Amino acid sequence: MNFKCIQELPAFLKSAFPQAEAPEDWSVTAEICPQNMEGELTVNCFRFARIFRQAPDKIAAKAAEFLSGHDDVEKAEQIKAFVNLTLKGGAVHRDTVAEENAILAAPVMSDAEKRRILIEYSAPNTNKPQHLGHVRNNTLGMSLASLLARAGHDVIPINLVNDRGIHICKSMIAYQRFGNDCTPESTGIKGDHLVGNFYVKYNDALKAQITELKANKPELADKADDELFLETEIGIATQKMLQDWEAGESEVRALWKKMNSWVFAGFNETYERMGVKFNHTYLESETYLLGKDIIQTGLEKGVFFKREDGAVCCDLGKIGVKVVLRSDGTSVYMTQDIGTTIKKFEDYKPDSQIWVVGDEQIFHFQQLFAILKKLGFEWADNLHHMAYGMVNLPTGKMKSREGTVVDADDLFDEMVELAKNATLERCGDDVPADIDERSEIIGMGALKFMLLKFNPKTTIMFDPQASLKFEGDTGPYVQYACARINSIAQKAEERGMVFDSDVNWSLLSSTEEKMLAITASFYPQIIREAAEKMDCSVLVSYLLDLAKAFNRFYRECPVLSADDEALRKARMTMCLRIKGIIGDGLKTLTISVPQAM
RNA sequence: GCGACCGUAGCUCAGCUGGAUAGAGCGCUUGCCUCCGGAGCAAGAGGUCAUGGGUUCGAAUCCCGUCGGUCGUACCA
Numbered sequence: 001m002n003f004k005c006i007q008e009l010p011a012f013l014k015s016a017f018p019q020a021e022a023p024e025d026w027s028v029t030a031e032i033c034p035q036n037m038e039g040e041l042t043v044n045c046f047r048f049a050r051i052f053r054q055a056p057d058k059i060a061a062k063a064a065e066f067l068s069g070h071d072d073v074e075k076a077e078q079i080k081a082f083v084n085l086t087l088k089g090g091a092v093h094r095d096t097v098a099e100e101n102a103i104l105a106a107p108v109m110s111d112a113e114k115r116r117i118l119i120e121y122s123a124p125n126t127n128k129p130q131h132l133g134h135v136r137n138n139t140l141g142m143s144l145a146s147l148l149a150r151a152g153h154d155v156i157p158i159n160l161v162n163d164r165g166i167h168i169c170k171s172m173i174a175y176q177r178f179g180n181d182c183t184p185e186s187t188g189i190k191g192d193h194l195v196g197n198f199y200v201k202y203n204d205a206l207k208a209q210i211t212e213l214k215a216n217k218p219e220l221a222d223k224a225d226d227e228l229f230l231e232t233e234i235g236i237a238t239q240k241m242l243q244d245w246e247a248g249e250s251e252v253r254a255l256w257k258k259m260n261s262w263v264f265a266g267f268n269e270t271y272e273r274m275g276v277k278f279n280h281t282y283l284e285s286e287t288y289l290l291g292k293d294i295i296q297t298g299l300e301k302g303v304f305f306k307r308e309d310g311a312v313c314c315d316l317g318k319i320g321v322k323v324v325l326r327s328d329g330t331s332v333y334m335t336q337d338i339g340t341t342i343k344k345f346e347d348y349k350p351d352s353q354i355w356v357v358g359d360e361q362i363f364h365f366q367q368l369f370a371i372l373k374k375l376g377f378e379w380a381d382n383l384h385h386m387a388y389g390m391v392n393l394p395t396g397k398m399k400s401r402e403g404t405v406v407d408a409d410d411l412f413d414e415m416v417e418l419a420k421n422a423t424l425e426r427c428g429d430d431v432p433a434d435i436d437e438r439s440e441i442i443g444m445g446a447l448k449f450m451l452l453k454f455n456p457k458t459t460i461m462f463d464p465q466a467s468l469k470f471e472g473d474t475g476p477y478v479q480y481a482c483a484r485i486n487s488i489a490q491k492a493e494e495r496g497m498v499f500d501s502d503v504n505w506s507l508l509s510s511t512e513e514k515m516l517a518i519t520a521s522f523y524p525q526i527i528r529e530a531a532e533k534m535d536c537s538v539l540v541s542y543l544l545d546l547a548k549a550f551n552r553f554y555r556e557c558p559v560l561s562a563d564d565e566a567l568r569k570a571r572m573t574m575c576l577r578i579k580g581i582i583g584d585g586l587k588t589l590t591i592s593v594p595q596a597m
Numbered sequence: 598g599c600g601a602c603c604g605u606a607g608c609u610c611a612g613c614u615g616g617a618u619a620g621a622g623c624g625c626u627u628g629c630c631u632c633c634g635g636a637g638c639a640a641g642a643g644g645u646c647a648u649g650g651g652u653u654c655g656a657a658u659c660c661c662g663u664c665g666g667u668c669g670u671a672c673c674a
Contacts, residue, residue, distance in 0.1 A: 046616050082617060311672055326672040333674050363669050470636050473622040480636050488633050551637060560633045
């Protein structure tokens with residue numbers, strides 16, 4: 001948004017109300033005029049009332065007076081405290097799309113605002129394949145990283161894989177007992193799914209043992225299953241395996257290594273398909289002992305205290321007392337997180353750290369940040385938990401144990417298959433050679449777009465029937481605008497149209513042409529707003545608006561069949577600018593654009 | 598119990614640093630291919646913004662209460 005008449009407005013208003021002494025750097029931003037109002041841009045003068053200490057209507061009257069007389073303005077109408085503007089075609093385009101990279105290359109933030117940001121997301125466990133919940137996390141994480149980088153920050157995405165612990169041993173025990181030395185190769189099953197199958201088998205076996213136990217010992221019937229874990233044979237064996245793992249027992253370690261390598265191979269496929277990339281992957285098996293030494297230091301400094309039972313605690317006032325070391329001297333989750341956070345800081349020296357983690361852990365992160373602050377780390381003020389909501393199904397919550405999860409790989413296949421069918425339906429007998437590649441881009445784009453459309457903090461409902469659509473407010477709708485432009489551009493080239501910088505922009509004076517350019521010009525500030533809010537849905541909504549503005553333009557303003565050659569050229573150039581912005585926006589969301597669809 | 602978040606159209610969601618007649622998509626009804634791609638465009642029906650107070654010139658938005666819902670409140674992760 002860079003309109004000359006708007007930029008000149010502050011100086012005029014300052015001279016109109018000199019006694020108010022408005023701040024030197026005060027500037028005005030216009031908004032897109034609501035659809036039911038006549039006009040293209042609107043200036044809301046309620047916002048200026050405090051600055052000038054004048055009635056909003058009075059300021060609006062002054063603003064309208066200035067704008068009415070401005071060369072770029074066709075009409076300026078004051079309604080209450082608003083001034084609605086209709087601009088002249090040439091002026092709109094001069095201030096927006098006329099210069100090739102004016103919008104795309106516009107700085108989103110100043111150098112002083114740029115930060116080095118470490119962002120952690122995904123964080124899967126190596127005992128089961130990823131599901132829709134992980135897909136939301138991955139999508140939010142990678143897109144946020146991409147968005148922050150687009151805004152100008154130096155972004156370092158990292159992963160922290162939970163590759164050890166009792167739950168990992170469960171899959172291993174089940175494999176030892178029921179696996180018959182099978183492998184992903186021998187079964188043809190993707191590694192993470194194979195290991196996940198044993199995790200399920202384990203839980204079945206455990207459940208059977210608990211049922212048997214309860215039948216034999218009626219006095220235990222009222223106990224929760226979790227409490228009986230160490231009463232079962234399989235539970236004891238699992239506990240023993242964890243101890244052996246920690247002791248470095250070679251056979252257990254070898255099995256662990258083998259099974260984890262299968263899972264990682266599987267995860268890599270899933271990540272690759274999504275476009276997930278990390279600068280570094282931390283493994284919990286390498287970091288889980290971190291933090292203990294800092295607990296000792298904290299104890300000496302009096303930040304922590306030893307409770308009567310021997311547990312080391314931290315008093316966090318209003319947010320409670322948190323145990324940071326068990327009475328037997330072993331770590332809790334918090335201990336590891338303290339250690340890992342410090343390590344991450346030392347490894348990368350970021351200005352801030354972001355965790356993309358579900359909102360059920362809000363309290364945990366509050367405590368983590370408070371503890372680090374108490375330990376005296378100044379950078380603890382710059383830690384952010386990007387808390388996002390869960391994904392529910394129409395049938396309720398997803399639960400691994402009850403088998404109601406939507407598997408990530410299956411979902412990808414389903415999306416791509418649907419995209420392929422939709423493409424085949426449209427193309428008739430003329431099946432494109434790149435149909436598979438195209439379907440992949442459309443299907444995965446639709447999925448990511450759907451997940452990013454929601455405000456991250458909200459719990460969302462995923463209805464497979466309703467969510468897997470390609471019409472309306474969807475990724476393909478936005479991609480389609482680009483495909484249309486590609487198609488026109490190709491035909492233009494075939495017809496030998498020449499594109500040079502000599503464009504007569506004043507020919508584009510229809511409402512659709514002006515509104516398209518005006519909408520496009522808001523792109524840099526949308527990127528900024530989305531980055532500040534750490535919310536990709538801001539960008540998603542904007543891209544839908546922009547694609548919508550393009551489709552209206554497309555309908556009303558024929559490019560190739562326009563009468564006049566200069567008009568054809570101006571419209572074609574406009575289309576290419578719009579394609580550049582939509583493409584940049586989708587790319588920022590980690591969504592690709594098919595050449596045709 | 599305490600804390601956090603949420604309650605907007607039949608459904609899924611925007612809007613929430615107070616400002617015009619509360620928006621979008623889906624679904625429903627109806628138009629639009631002699632015209633660059635209909636994954637499109639245009640129009641219609643559909644809302645006491647959970648509820649009761651308060652602050653304000655003005656409240657979906659801010660404050661308090663009530664009712665519903667979710668999550669958290671571990672020497673689990």
